[in-house]
Amino acid sequence: MVGSIDLNVWPELRPQLDAESLVMSLFEQGFAQPPEGSVGEEFRTRAKLEARWTGEPDDSPSVLSVSDGLPKVLVFNEIDVDVDAYAQATDVVVFHVEPPAFASRNHQGAFWDVSMSVLVESVDADRAFRLAAYVRQLVMCWPFMGATDAGRVVQIRTPPSFAKAAGGKQATSKRIKQYSTASVCEFVVRDNAS
Numbered sequence: 001m002v003g004s005i006d007l008n009v010w011p012e013l014r015p016q017l018d019a020e021s022l023v024m025s026l027f028e029q030g031f032a033q034p035p036e037g038s039v040g041e042e043f044r045t046r047a048k049l050e051a052r053w054t055g056e057p058d059d060s061p062s063v064l065s066v067s068d069g070l071p072k073v074l075v076f077n078e079i080d081v082d083v084d085a086y087a088q089a090t091d092v093v094v095f096h097v098e099p100p101a102f103a104s105r106n107h108q109g110a111f112w113d114v115s116m117s118v119l120v121e122s123v124d125a126d127r128a129f130r131l132a133a134y135v136r137q138l139v140m141c142w143p144f145m146g147a148t149d150a151g152r153v154v155q156i157r158t159p160p161s162f163a164k165a166a167g168g169k170q171a172t173s174k175r176i177k178q179y180s181t182a183s184v185c186e187f188v189v190r191d192n193a194s
Contacts, residue, residue: 017100022150030138087121125177132162132179151191160185
């Protein structure tokens with residue numbers, strides 16, 4: 001029977017980082033509350049629209065709350081058949097994360113190297129470019145956004161850089177405009193395993 005294992009002494013026994021959950025959480029957090037001073041306000045997810053009559057208290061039953069419908073940006077971790085259909089109605093971000101690897105060869109610490117590629121889609125070319133610019137800015141803010149359940153981004157080694165992507169396999173509609181990362185974005189994550 002094995003006793004408790006100190007992962008600081010045996011770091012190679014650490015569970016693999018759930019990089020997809022980490023990236024999804026950071027994107028959701030960034031679209032829900034764009035970093036101060038960012039260009040992403042137009043992509044901000046608004047859960048509901050509230051209207052109050054003048055003089056009504058905050059807990060009044062006459063407060064009207066209406067859902068805003070689809071989020072302004074949908075985030076996926078893989079290309080799906082429906083991505084093109086979603087892109088007809090709202091902006092789409094698709095990311096792919098490579099399996100994480102220990103940041104150092106001797107496995108010292110809880111740091112992982114993560115590589116990610118990103119594709120953004122919209123029906124308007126200018127809006128697709130603005131979304132790509134915001135995604136780049138958002139990724140660069142990840143080290144300042146705090147920890148998620150999976151871990152915390154501590155350093156961006158290679159920032160994402162976007163280029164216009166041709167249609168083709170991902171987007172079957174000629175109306176969809178795409179920008180994808182021209183090179184892989186690389187960052188370092190500290191996991192939450194103890």
